[in-house]
Amino acid sequence: MVINITNFARSGLYDWMAQRVSAVVIAAYSLFLMGYLFFGATPDYAAWHALFSQTWMRIFSLLALISIAVHAWVGMWTITTDYLTTRLLGPKGTALRFGAQVVCGILNFVVFVWGVQVIWGF
Amino acid sequence: MFLGKTLKVSVYRYNPEKDQAPYLQDFTVEINGKDMMVLDVLNLIKEQDTSLAYRRSCREGVCGSDGMNMAGKNGLACITPISQAIRDNKLVIHPLPGLPVIRDLVVDMNQFYTQYEKVKPWLQNDQPAPAIERLQTPEQREKLDELYECILCACCSSGCPSFWWNPDKFLGPAALLQAYRFLSDSRDTHTAERLAALDDPFSLFRCRGIMNCTHVCPKGLNPARAIGHIRTMLFDRGV
Numbered sequence: 454m455v456i457n458i459t460n461f462a463r464s465g466l467y468d469w470m471a472q473r474v475s476a477v478v479i480a481a482y483s484l485f486l487m488g489y490l491f492f493g494a495t496p497d498y499a500a501w502h503a504l505f506s507q508t509w510m511r512i513f514s515l516l517a518l519i520s521i522a523v524h525a526w527v528g529m530w531t532i533t534t535d536y537l538t539t540r541l542l543g544p545k546g547t548a549l550r551f552g553a554q555v556v557c558g559i560l561n562f563v564v565f566v567w568g569v570q571v572i573w574g575f
Numbered sequence: 576m577f578l579g580k581t582l583k584v585s586v587y588r589y590n591p592e593k594d595q596a597p598y599l600q601d602f603t604v605e606i607n608g609k610d611m612m613v614l615d616v617l618n619l620i621k622e623q624d625t626s627l628a629y630r631r632s633c634r635e636g637v638c639g640s641d642g643m644n645m646a647g648k649n650g651l652a653c654i655t656p657i658s659q660a661i662r663d664n665k666l667v668i669h670p671l672p673g674l675p676v677i678r679d680l681v682v683d684m685n686q687f688y689t690q691y692e693k694v695k696p697w698l699q700n701d702q703p704a705p706a707i708e709r710l711q712t713p714e715q716r717e718k719l720d721e722l723y724e725c726i727l728c729a730c731c732s733s734g735c736p737s738f739w740w741n742p743d744k745f746l747g748p749a750a751l752l753q754a755y756r757f758l759s760d761s762r763d764t765h766t767a768e769r770l771a772a773l774d775d776p777f778s779l780f781r782c783r784g785i786m787n788c789t790h791v792c793p794k795g796l797n798p799a800r801a802i803g804h805i806r807t808m809l810f811d812r813g814v
Contacts, residue, residue: 455744455777465773465780466809531781535740 475520482517639728671733722756731788744777748788748798
């Protein structure tokens with residue numbers, strides 16, 4: 454058992470499941486938006502506004518935003534723990550890894566809050 | 576493939592007692608058109624240069640001593656014909672990647688064995704020992720096929736990028752194949768403890784499904800599938 458405090462859930466199984474479920478949600482949301490743009494109404498402001506005013510679309514968008522945050526965190530955490538290590542970078546590895554994780558976490562949070570503001574402010 | 580009278584071979588050389596850095600040394604070996612094994616070629620080189628170091632023992636793919644990287648792919652030198660390892664009329668031989676080199680093609684396997692030991696690769700059963708033996712049905716025994724045959728040559732783990740980056744935390748495909756071998760053994764009663772020990776973000780889940788392990792296994796085993804089975808067992812219990 455390897456102890457870790459900065460991954461998503463302290464459990465490899467939880468991270469693994471969260472990454473897969475979030476990937477399915479992101480794929481479904483992307484396919485829906487692409488389908489809407491290609492086959493739906495002309496994407497002018499009125500149509501766009503009508504779409505995003507609906508409760509189900511707001512729920513779907515919020516779910517996609519949460520999924521992006523979760524998916525990006527699990528992915529970036531994995532990358533930082535693969536490449537930004539004391540094994541590869543020497544003693545400064547831990548500071549670099551933790552720093553990169555903090556930056557990723559803050560960026561993730563900013564994107565999430567900004568996304569909520571965009572969806573709800575439409 | 577047409578094999579000529581001679582073969583050009585490049586071999587990774589490194590003697591930490593006198594070399595500043597590793598280098599590739601070229602040899603020309605007389606093969607007389609024979610599709611011999613890579614180990615035979617190394618033995619011929621050894622006659623030219625006795626300082627060349629490599630491990631070998633059974634010379635028939637059973638002991639797992641001569642795992643090395645031939646033309647970019649890990650395998651056992653004794654059962655790899657040169658016709659499969661020659662690229663551009665040349666045979667290039669490196670030690671197993673990702674493991675510290677002791678000298679030339681000899682690598683330090685300690686980290687590999689440490690990870691193997693962590694999965695407790697022995698039968699654990701809390702019930703009183705029966706008078707004769709613990710019996711299995713043919714179906715129960717069949718579940719161990721394609722798991723128990725591993726010879727610990729390290730071709731899979733040393734070919735796995737996740738093992739290169741975290742050899743102390745990720746157990747690697749060889750150890751995980753053995754973890755599954757005991758998880759699927761009907762006589763073992765420590766399934767819950769074994770699974771609990773694997774549910775952290777590194778030991779098992781650092782596998783990203785790259786599949787190099789299955790691609791290179793000289794015994795034709797499938798560690799990636801075993802890892803998938805362990806994930807399914809964890810998932811079954813976790814949801």
